[in-house]
Amino acid sequence: MDARDLEVRRTTYRRFVELGRAPRSDELGDRTEVRASWRRLHDEHALVLDPAGELLMANPFSAVPTPYRVEADGRSWYGNCAWDAIGICAALHADGRIATSCHDCGETIDLRIENGRPDDDGLLFHCLVPAAHWWDDIVFT
């Protein structure tokens, strides 16, 4: 990962925020060069690509719909998990609202994050995979 890769990463994240969705490689410049940078960033765990070489995750943002819909700063995105959903508010330095559900019973959860704090502290977060293995299969994690 060199300075050029970091610039591609910056542009990728900036466009992700602006668009409210993942940018395609051809929206960021020369497709071949962008995808080569993305591959190096993927290898360094700076983002995650799908098997076709397009964006799957620009953590905490998800390029595909997930059970964690986040509204913040007048726009909306998907988080990869509960940690990432709150992480979108953190990255934007904004209050937000997370629309999700209990992973067991499916009951709707409408969680608001204001000034960095959730409005319902009765909820619990469960992480199944130990930290040593998070990147063994980041999609499963």
Place this chain on the structure above:
Amino acid sequence: MNLFRSEEHIERWLAGREPGATISVSKLSELAHTWWDDRLSPSWVPHARDQNQAILDSLGLAGVFWRLPS
């Protein structure tokens, strides 16, 4: 890495599997804000492993479960 209504819901979802770690959503929010705060900064550079471990340690997320790979 999901949200649940209660410990009972987590146990039911685990269905006998070995549990991981459970924290309150308030602790999760502290973690998320510390972990992701700089992600959109123009000066962002990758976190070193020890930097990330220090975040976990500072929030009391200690023990083998929260130990990042060396």
